[in-house]
Amino acid sequence: MHMRSSKSYVIFHYRMNTEKKIVTRFAPSPTGSFHVGSARTALFNYLFARKHHGKFILRIEDTDKERSKKEYEEEIIDSLSWLGIDHDEIHRQSERTDVYKKYIQKLIDDDFAYISKEEPQEEGKRSEVIRFRNPHKKVSFKDLILGTIEFDTTDLGDFVIAKDMDTPLYNLTVVVDDFELGITHVIRGQDHISNTPRQILLLEAIGATRPLYAHIPLILASDRSKLSKRHGATSVLEYKEMGYMSEAFLNFLALIGWNPGTDEEIFSFEQLIEKFELEKVHKGSGIFNPEKLDWVNKEHLKLLTEIEIEIAIKKVLPSELKQIEGYSEEIFSKIIPIVIERISKWSDIATLVKEGELEYYFTQPSYDSAQLVWKKSTAEDAKKYLEKVIELLETMNTEDFNSLTVKDTLWSYAEEIGKGDVLWPMRVALSGKDRSPDPFMISEVLGKDETIKRIKIAIEKL
RNA sequence: GGCCCCAUCGUCUAACGGUUAGGACGUAAGCUUUUCAAGCUUAAAAUCGGGGUUCGAUUCCCCGUGGGGUCACCA
Numbered sequence: 159m160h161m162r163s164s165k166s167y168v169i170f171h172y173r174m175n176t177e178k179k180i181v182t183r184f185a186p187s188p189t190g191s192f193h194v195g196s197a198r199t200a201l202f203n204y205l206f207a208r209k210h211h212g213k214f215i216l217r218i219e220d221t222d223k224e225r226s227k228k229e230y231e232e233e234i235i236d237s238l239s240w241l242g243i244d245h246d247e248i249h250r251q252s253e254r255t256d257v258y259k260k261y262i263q264k265l266i267d268d269d270f271a272y273i274s275k276e277e278p279q280e281e282g283k284r285s286e287v288i289r290f291r292n293p294h295k296k297v298s299f300k301d302l303i304l305g306t307i308e309f310d311t312t313d314l315g316d317f318v319i320a321k322d323m324d325t326p327l328y329n330l331t332v333v334v335d336d337f338e339l340g341i342t343h344v345i346r347g348q349d350h351i352s353n354t355p356r357q358i359l360l361l362e363a364i365g366a367t368r369p370l371y372a373h374i375p376l377i378l379a380s381d382r383s384k385l386s387k388r389h390g391a392t393s394v395l396e397y398k399e400m401g402y403m404s405e406a407f408l409n410f411l412a413l414i415g416w417n418p419g420t421d422e423e424i425f426s427f428e429q430l431i432e433k434f435e436l437e438k439v440h441k442g443s444g445i446f447n448p449e450k451l452d453w454v455n456k457e458h459l460k461l462l463t464e465i466e467i468e469i470a471i472k473k474v475l476p477s478e479l480k481q482i483e484g485y486s487e488e489i490f491s492k493i494i495p496i497v498i499e500r501i502s503k504w505s506d507i508a509t510l511v512k513e514g515e516l517e518y519y520f521t522q523p524s525y526d527s528a529q530l531v532w533k534k535s536t537a538e539d540a541k542k543y544l545e546k547v548i549e550l551l552e553t554m555n556t557e558d559f560n561s562l563t564v565k566d567t568l569w570s571y572a573e574e575i576g577k578g579d580v581l582w583p584m585r586v587a588l589s590g591k592d593r594s595p596d597p598f599m600i601s602e603v604l605g606k607d608e609t610i611k612r613i614k615i616a617i618e619k620l
Numbered sequence: 621g622g623c624c625c626c627a628u629c630g631u632c633u634a635a636c637g638g639u640u641a642g643g644a645c646g647u648a649a650g651c652u653u654u655u656c657a658a659g660c661u662u663a664a665a666a667u668c669g670g671g672g673u674u675c676g677a678u679u680c681c682c683c684g685u686g687g688g689g690u691c692a693c694c695a
Binding site for chain 1: 625632644
């Protein structure tokens with residue numbers, strides 16, 4: 159955006175100075191695992207607040223004493239902390255009963271609410287609750303994402319706002335807290351749209367200013383249904399355990415329902431804050447696509463420096479790796495570049511180890527002698543070629559033995575005989591695998607002596 | 621079912637009312653120093669349907685259809 163005239167510049171500054179500070183909140187209830195959808199809601203609230211140098215509040219909505227669990231609250235905190243979404247304030251609704259009580263009393267005093275005698279139809283229901291006196295009017299609000307939404311609140315009836323003076327319910331606590339905490343923007347999932355008219359009625363009754371609403375699209379499973387356990391991992395911590403990078407995970411989440419309008423897709427957390435715009439958030443829900451997550455994660459992986467990789471990788475090394483015969487840190491640090499190229503997330507390392515894809519770097523592989531023979535060449539040929547390979551390798555300097563020099567040494571011979579005829583048996587001699595990195599890279603890791611030793615073993619087998 | 625919301629490739633998405641409807645993931649094919657991985661190139665793949673408005677609709681309006689949300693003394 160360019161300033162077109164001094165006039166708009168003035169207006170811009172005027173607004174900067176007079177607009178009140180933006181305050182957003184993320185208000186999860188600790189009644190279950192911390193979901194990826196919740197993470198995205200938290201992210202958008204965070205991004206918006208940070209971008210505008212506002213405040214981001216975490217509010218634990220634990221008014222339901224039966225369903226709320228401390229362990230779930232801890233999961234929320236842990237998840238957000240892994241994601242790097244830090245809050246400026248934290249509040250627990252269970253600790254604010256007195257505040258709500260005051261408002262309930264006022265509502266009753268002002269005749270906006272009343273104590274209602276009930277005939278309990280179900281077990282556990284009370285014979286007396288506090289209901290809001292519905293004014294039966296039309297309510298409309300301008301959603302920042304969806305535009306104007308209108309409801310006829312008559313359909314809502316006299317909804318219950320508290321079970322008793324000390325047991326307020328969701329709609330009441332939300333309205334009171336958003337007001338008392340000075341929330342300017344309520345950014346939440348579209349599943350809350352139908353709560354909005356109730357909350358508007360309530361906030362008008364308590365004389366609260368109305369916040370701006372932004373209902374963000376939902377994240378759906380691949381069959382367009384609600385994301386649930388049967389679709390695979392739904393909790394944020396599961397993704398942490400699967401070895402995704404938090405920054406990549408956030409990047410991926412942000413892209414469901416939002417994009418900066420350019421072709422760029424890979425963003426750091428800082429870039430996300432810088433580029434995020436509520437106005438660019440979509441209306442329609444999006445599907446959680448795990449393949450794209452893998453790709454985004456891999457892109458972030460590629461951006462890491464060698465040191466970062468080394469630190470990260472050491473944290474996730476499976477214990478099985480160290481149990482491999484011949485394991486050494488020295489060899490392992492040599493294969494890090496090879497490993498990085500073949501994974502998209504940290505847990506893939508464990509898979510590589512489990513599938514024996516790393517073992518041969520540390521220890522002599524076992525394999526069937528038939529594997530050593532490339533296509534139509536014979537065992538005798540393979541033997542002959544390998545003997546020549548050794549002869550060539552012997553001429554090399556131990557200090558100067560790396561994938562490039564090995565390649566230089568062997569290349570013309572391989573081309574002369576046939577690349578597959580020479581390189582395939584060499585590669586199998588070193589790895590024992592039908593599939594692996596090329597023989598030059600493996601040679602570099604193994605070093606001259608071990609390379610020659612393994613080829614000799616192969617020759618014995620032929 | 622009532623109320624509310626939504627609708628571009630399989631998926632995530634771009635496109636002042638004028639584009640050969642663009643990009644990315646995934647898929648397929650090919651290339652690159654044997655295999656695998658990575659990389660590169662190419663391909664297939666979309667404006668839900670019907671009416672308007674307009675010289676011209678992906679874009680604006682209406683009606684269908686489809687999908688989703690929500691209808692608690694849960695949040």
